[in-house]
Amino acid sequence: MMKIERGAKRTAKPDIFISHSSKDKKAALHLAKVLNFCALDVWLDDWELEVGQSLTDEISKAMVESRYIAILITENYNKTVWTKTEYKKALSREQKEERTVMLPLIIGKAVIPDFLEDKIYIDLRTDFFKGVVNLVGMIHGISRFRISEAMNDSEPENIGDVWRLLQSIxxxxxxxxxEDDFKEMLKHGGQLIREDYATFDPFELMNRDAVSDHVKSLVGELY
Incomplete structure (x- = not known):
C-alpha cells in the first residue's frame, strides 16, 4: 500500500521547480516523473501552465513559492537566455533567504558553467538514481550519513530500488x-486517508480491466 498525493497545484509550496531550456523538455519531463514517484511534488511548466495565462507571471510566482529550484545544466544551458534569467532569480532568493535554494543538476553532454566552480551539484549523467536519492534526501531532510551508508550497501538502479533504499533508512x-489519476485510483480500490492522501494496492490496479492503460503504466514504474 502506498500514499498518493495530488500534484503541484494541490499546495502553495511545491517541493521543487524545474528550470530548463525548451530544448531539454524531454529530459525535464523524465526527471519530473521520477521525482513524483520518489515523494517530491514537482512544478513543471508543461504540467501547470494553462492557455491564456501569463508565462512570465506564472513562472515567477512558482519560482517564489517552490521550496527549491532545480537548474538543469545541459549542453543547451549556456545557449538559452531564459535559463540564465531563472538562475539569477534563484540566486537572488538564496541571498535573500540565506539558505540553499538553487540545486544544480548535471544532465547529458553539459559544459559546466563558471558559477558551479564553488557550488556542489548533483551529477545525473552516470548515476541517475543515486543522484535522485541524494536529491530526495536533501529536500526531505534525511541525513547525508544515512543515505551514504545505505548506498554503500546497494546502489539504486530504478525507482523500485529507490523506494527500498529510502524505506531501509x-x-x-x-x-x-x-488529480485525475488520484480520482481514478480511488475509484478502483484506493482508500482515502484524508482529503489529499490515499493508499492503494498496486497489484489490484494492474489486474483490473477497467483501469486505464495510463494508470497501469504509472503503477508499473514502481517495479
Missing part, C-alpha cells in the same frame, strides 16, 4: 499524482 516514500 526509515523514510516511507509516496507517489505524487495529478
Amino acid at each position: 526509515g523514510f516511507e516514500p509516496y507517489v505524487v499524482l495529478g
